[in-house]
Amino acid sequence: DTGVSQDPRHKITKRGQNVTFRCDPISEHNRLYWYRQTLGQGPEFLTYFQNEAQLEKSRLLSDRFSAERPKGSFSTLEIQRTEQGDSAMYLCASTVSGANVLTFGAGSRLTVL
Amino acid sequence: QQQVKQSPQSLIVQKGGISIINCAYENTAFDYFPWYQQFPGKGPALLIAIRPDVSEKKEGRFTISFNKSAKQFSLHIMDSQPGDSATYFCAAWGRTGANNLFFGTGTRLTVIP
Numbered sequence: 001d002t003g004v005s006q007d008p009r010h011k012i013t014k015r016g017q018n019v020t021f022r023c024d025p026i027s028e029h030n031r032l033y034w035y036r037q038t039l040g041q042g043p044e045f046l047t048y049f050q051n052e053a054q055l056e057k058s059r060l061l062s063d064r065f066s067a068e069r070p071k072g073s074f075s076t077l078e079i080q081r082t083e084q085g086d087s088a089m090y091l092c093a094s095t096v097s098g099a100n101v102l103t104f105g106a107g108s109r110l111t112v113l
Numbered sequence: 114q115q116q117v118k119q120s121p122q123s124l125i126v127q128k129g130g131i132s133i134i135n136c137a138y139e140n141t142a143f144d145y146f147p148w149y150q151q152f153p154g155k156g157p158a159l160l161i162a163i164r165p166d167v168s169e170k171k172e173g174r175f176t177i178s179f180n181k182s183a184k185q186f187s188l189h190i191m192d193s194q195p196g197d198s199a200t201y202f203c204a205a206w207g208r209t210g211a212n213n214l215f216f217g218t219g220t221r222l223t224v225i226p
Contacts, residue, residue, distance in 0.1 A: 004156070033213060042119075042202050042216030043157065056212065091156050100145040100206045102214055104156030 004105035006092050012111045013082055020078045021108040025094030032075050033102060034067055035091040036060065043091055049075060050097060082112045116140060117205050119217030126224050132190040134220045136203035139184065143205035147214070148177065148188050151200045160201070161188070193224045 005024040013019050025032045031050050035043035046065070047057045051072040061067075064082075069075040079086055089109050093102035118137045126132045136146075147162035163170045163177040163186065170177045176189040190197055203217040 040219070042117075042204075042219050043214075045213045045215070048213055093156075100214075101147070101159055101162070104149075104158065106154070106156045 004092055004094055004103055006090075006105040006108050008108060009106065010109045010111075012113065014113050015084060016081055018078065018080045019082055019110060020076055021090050021092075021110075022074060022076050023092030023094075023105060024074045025092070026103060027073075029094035029096050029103070030072070031095045031097055032069055033093040033095075034075070034077050035093065035104075037089040037091055037107070038087075046077075046090075079110070082110075084112045086110060087112045115218070116215040117203055117217040119203050119220060121220060122218070123221045124223070126193045126222065128193065128195060128224055128226050130193050130224075132188075132193045132197070132222055132224070134188045134201055134203070134222075135185065136187065136217050137183075137185045138205050140205070140207065141184070142207050143215075145206040146177070146179065146186050147204050147206070148175075149202045149204060149216075151202065151219075157202060190222075193222075195224045195226050198222055198224050 007022045033048040034046040037043045045058050046061050047067050049069040064080045067077045089107040091107045093104045095102050148160045149157035150160045151157040161172050161175045163179050165181045174191045179186045200219045200221050202219050204214045
């Protein structure tokens with residue numbers, strides 16, 4: 001197992017464009033989390049899935065953001081009509097239900113010009 | 114509202130010295146307190162963690178001290194090494210309610226040779 005994989009690692013886009021990030025969790029992990037981290041700040045929770053069900057969403061997850069985990073394995077995070085304020089590192093993490101340890105991926109860095 | 118408050122924001126320590134990072138929380142529903150270490154361009158990685166029924170936990174050069182009544186906990190890095198230079202985040206996991214990890218704002222540690 002290679003841990004949590006995220007793709008792409010870096011994305012530069014123009015304001016107004018749509019972007020999609022993919023996360024492949026550790027295979028036996030049924031919970032998958034998305035966090036956002038801006039420069040000099042700690043990660044902030046966006047949403048999490050248990051299997052394919054999205055169980056919680058943060059207020060940070062505006063209508064322009066949508067996340068899916070269609071088969072309970074990989075997940076995608078899409079940002080529509082990107083804004084400069086969306087520039088951040090988007091981190092994915094996974095764990096098993098009942099465990100308190102999150103294993104993070106290396107993140108996908110988004111720059112919106 | 115910041116669920117977990119962390120200080121200092123940055124810390125410079127001589128090689129061989131002790132690095133101390135402090136955190137405080139308000140929510141008594143938190144029942145698991147991990148520390149994460151993050152290197153530039155990488156996702157956070159679990160360093161050490163503690164439950165509130167324990168006052169201290171030591172793993173190698175890293176020690177967590179926990180004061181349940183004061184709702185404070187701290188990370189001590191003994192014999193700090195240049196390779197310890199990274200950003201450290203304290204975090205707290207809720208027992209009920211939000212099933213996610215709340216992070217502090219981070220401490221950027223620089224260990225000078």
